[in-house]
Amino acid sequence: MDSSTVAALLVERGYNVIGVMMRLWSEGIDQEDLLRLDAATSQQFASNRCCSPEAVADARGVSQNLGIPFYLLNYQDDFKTHVVDFFLDGYARGVTPNPCLQCNRMVKFGTLLDKARALGADYLATGHYARIRERDGKFELLRGVDPKKDQSYALSMLNQGQLSHTLFPLGEFTKAQTRDMARRFGLRVAEKHESQDLCFIADGEYRNFLRRNIPNSLIAGDIVDTHGEVIGHHDGLGLYTIGQRKGLGLAVGEPLYVIALDPRRNRVVVGRAEELGKRELVAGQVNWIVGEPPQNEMRVTAKIRYRAVESSATIFPLPERTSVIFDEPLRDITPGQAVVFYDGDVCLGGGIIQ
Amino acid sequence: MNTKSIYLDHSATTPVDSRVVEAMVPYFTEKFGNASSLHRWGQVGLTALDESRRTVAEILNANPKEIVFTSGGSESDNLALRGVAMALRPKGNHIITTPIEHHAILNTAAQLEKEFGFEVTRVPVDRQGRVNPDDIARAITPKTVLVSVMYANNEVGTIEPLTEIASIAKKRGVMFHTDAVQAGGYLQVDVNKLGIDLMSLGAHKFHGPKGVGVLYVRNGTPLLPTQTGGSHERSRRAGTENIPYVVGFATALKIAQGERETTNARLASMREKLVEGILERIAGAQLTGDPQNRLPGHASFVIPGAIGDEMVLGLDLAGVAASTGSACTAGSAEPSHVLAAMGYTADVARGALRLTLGRGNTDADVEYAVNVVADVVRKLRGK
Numbered sequence: 001m002d003s004s005t006v007a008a009l010l011v012e013r014g015y016n017v018i019g020v021m022m023r024l025w026s027e028g029i030d031q032e033d034l035l036r037l038d039a040a041t042s043q044q045f046a047s048n049r050c051c052s053p054e055a056v057a058d059a060r061g062v063s064q065n066l067g068i069p070f071y072l073l074n075y076q077d078d079f080k081t082h083v084v085d086f087f088l089d090g091y092a093r094g095v096t097p098n099p100c101l102q103c104n105r106m107v108k109f110g111t112l113l114d115k116a117r118a119l120g121a122d123y124l125a126t127g128h129y130a131r132i133r134e135r136d137g138k139f140e141l142l143r144g145v146d147p148k149k150d151q152s153y154a155l156s157m158l159n160q161g162q163l164s165h166t167l168f169p170l171g172e173f174t175k176a177q178t179r180d181m182a183r184r185f186g187l188r189v190a191e192k193h194e195s196q197d198l199c200f201i202a203d204g205e206y207r208n209f210l211r212r213n214i215p216n217s218l219i220a221g222d223i224v225d226t227h228g229e230v231i232g233h234h235d236g237l238g239l240y241t242i243g244q245r246k247g248l249g250l251a252v253g254e255p256l257y258v259i260a261l262d263p264r265r266n267r268v269v270v271g272r273a274e275e276l277g278k279r280e281l282v283a284g285q286v287n288w289i290v291g292e293p294p295q296n297e298m299r300v301t302a303k304i305r306y307r308a309v310e311s312s313a314t315i316f317p318l319p320e321r322t323s324v325i326f327d328e329p330l331r332d333i334t335p336g337q338a339v340v341f342y343d344g345d346v347c348l349g350g351g352i353i354q
Numbered sequence: 355m356n357t358k359s360i361y362l363d364h365s366a367t368t369p370v371d372s373r374v375v376e377a378m379v380p381y382f383t384e385k386f387g388n389a390s391s392l393h394r395w396g397q398v399g400l401t402a403l404d405e406s407r408r409t410v411a412e413i414l415n416a417n418p419k420e421i422v423f424t425s426g427g428s429e430s431d432n433l434a435l436r437g438v439a440m441a442l443r444p445k446g447n448h449i450i451t452t453p454i455e456h457h458a459i460l461n462t463a464a465q466l467e468k469e470f471g472f473e474v475t476r477v478p479v480d481r482q483g484r485v486n487p488d489d490i491a492r493a494i495t496p497k498t499v500l501v502s503v504m505y506a507n508n509e510v511g512t513i514e515p516l517t518e519i520a521s522i523a524k525k526r527g528v529m530f531h532t533d534a535v536q537a538g539g540y541l542q543v544d545v546n547k548l549g550i551d552l553m554s555l556g557a558h559k560f561h562g563p564k565g566v567g568v569l570y571v572r573n574g575t576p577l578l579p580t581q582t583g584g585s586h587e588r589s590r591r592a593g594t595e596n597i598p599y600v601v602g603f604a605t606a607l608k609i610a611q612g613e614r615e616t617t618n619a620r621l622a623s624m625r626e627k628l629v630e631g632i633l634e635r636i637a638g639a640q641l642t643g644d645p646q647n648r649l650p651g652h653a654s655f656v657i658p659g660a661i662g663d664e665m666v667l668g669l670d671l672a673g674v675a676a677s678t679g680s681a682c683t684a685g686s687a688e689p690s691h692v693l694a695a696m697g698y699t700a701d702v703a704r705g706a707l708r709l710t711l712g713r714g715n716t717d718a719d720v721e722y723a724v725n726v727v728a729d730v731v732r733k734l735r736g737k
Binding site: 018069071073074115118119120 | 663664667670671730733734
């Protein structure tokens with residue numbers, strides 16, 4: 001519904017719009033094999049969750065009604081290489097990668113934007129809830145006005161070249177306003193499922209996905225406490241995340257949490273709730289949206305996961321990396337996830353937690 | 355948005371000729387009868403069916419009872435392969451075909467192989483997509499029941515040496531089917547001159563309606579019906595006859611075959627200009643398929659540094675309808691199975707572009723298309 005509304009809005013504003021949908025790689029099985037499965041199993045394995053035939057038909061229908069062309073572009077290979085393999089590699093190395101940021105950077109605002117530009121388009125417009133503001137010749141990324149829908153976190157890896165050719169019309173609206181607009185445009189606003197984070201996994205269970213795809217990287221090992229005492233066994237580091245309490249299989253009285261993954265020794269380290277917090281982190285591969293880091297240390301708010309609450313912190317930008325010190329300890333700082341910095345409404349950029 | 359609209363995708367489908375529409379219309383309304391009914395309404399329908407069958411038979415130099423009307427090329431292919439294979443199962447379980455067939459053949463053969471115990475040999479093709487008849491001869495075993503080789507390829511336009519293959523099959527007592535869906539409107543369809551036992555045709559490739567086709571079945575060819583029910587089409591294909599569409603099929607085939615020589619001459623001359631223009635204007639572009647022995651309006655290329663789908667998109671925005679190869683596989687990431695079989699690497703095959711001319715096109719269309727292709731490729735190559 002979001003992209004359809006964007007299309008309608010831009011047509012109304014007088015843009016010359018071309019509708020595009022990307023077919024991305026998704027775990028799935030042959031259509032022919034799918035036909036033999038019973039309803040429950042076929043639902044589980046329905047291929048291409050991200051762009052089901054129904055979704056494609058909806059988008060095509062909307063485009064026809066708007067009188068704009070519509071193309072389904074196949075970026076399965078790019079998505080597989082840049083996003084899915086990246087995701088699997090991360091887990092194989094014992095970190096928890098965020099595929100959405102990578103998809104935005106490499107595929108949506110990478111391959112797709114490049115092709116759109118090559119074919120003569122000035123902008124790529126998407127239904128993301130974020131804003132772009134041009135100031136002093138620089139393009140800033142701002143949060144969307146709807147705090148519940150803000151997607152600037154997932155866009156924090158974009159650069160000036162990408163933002164200068166991007167439009168996020170919905171960033172100015174709340175989800176409720178978007179829904180009203182969609183109604184006004186006569187779009188179907190059936191309560192569809194929001195796009196899933198892990199759109200490429202058939203059953204939505206990333207642990208099963210890892211078992212199916214990188215079984216050899218899931219090596220059983222020890223679960224130890226913070227003193228190095230072996231107190232249990234794990235089935236492979238990829239199956240555990242920082243802060244996890246359930247499913248550890250430990251027969252211990254008090255609740256224990258995963259506080260670290262140690263790929264070098266193939267160990268899961270657990271501890272009590274009060275041992276979980278950390279005040280510092282170092283971010284690598286940092287992207288500064290305006291193209292250069294702040295000159296000095298800076299007070300910011302920072303987000304360590306898409307759904308995390310923002311926390312006050314001080315950042316110390318170094319040439320290759322940025323160190324972050326939070327005012328209060330955070331419980332689930334997770335290597336591989338992105339830490340994203342904000343100055344008020346402005347998203348400054350972010351990096352990968354080391 | 356561009357206001358030009360030049361349709362260069364006639365291998366995908368064609369507009370229905372107005373003479374065909376005119377012939378069909380009465381059979382939707384005043385002449386709506388069921389050909390199986392005894393009353394006058396039924397008789398009118400049956401007469402139209404008989405006449406259409408006779409028309410088609412005459413053009414094919416066949417007997418009317420050898421004509422089976424179907425829902426289109428895919429159904430004809432399915433009925434031919436599955437029907438002959440199942441009927442001859444007591445005699446043998448070996449089928450010979452090629453790797454460049456339409457999916458209606460490929461996937462039917464694959465299912466017979468996977469689910470019904472048949473063995474399938476897919477003889478190779480050369481760089482131009484041509485089957486060597488000697489390879490067919492060598493592949494035939496005592497258990498071979500059917501050979502199926504397409505008349506002309508949809509993606510690269512190459513015309514296959516049907517008569518040679520047919521005489522080999524005949525000598526060895528093996529049934530020979532050809533998928534003539536692409537060829538039907540343009541090439542010789544005399545089943546006796548060709549020497550084939552079964553032939554698939556689909557009307558929408560020669561300015562007839564979609565959803566109607568023919569399977570020619572030579573008298574005496576064993577065939578187990580795949581769609582059972584009433585005794586329509588001499589029990590070879592059950593279902594109330596689709597009279598308006600059958601009339602449309604016959605009318606379209608008659609027009610196409612009647613005007614064949616003049617149409618082909620025009621198409622071939624436009625195609626020459628198109629091919630020449632593309633090869634001259636786009637560095638590295640190559641013609642795919644047989645340069646001479648090809649469908650008259652068919653031009654297909656591989657263009658390095660550009661991806662098929664993206665060229666098609668760019669052309670569409672400029673008002674030109676093209677395709678990458680087969681309309682039936684558009685949107686799939688798999689590179690063309692036809693180009694793969696011809697020895698093109700997946701990388702090269704990704705740059706496939708097909709432009710297929712039809713009756714409505716003009717020299718000006720060709721000129722415009724060449725310019726647009728050159729422009730789109732230049733943009734996609736980032737130069």
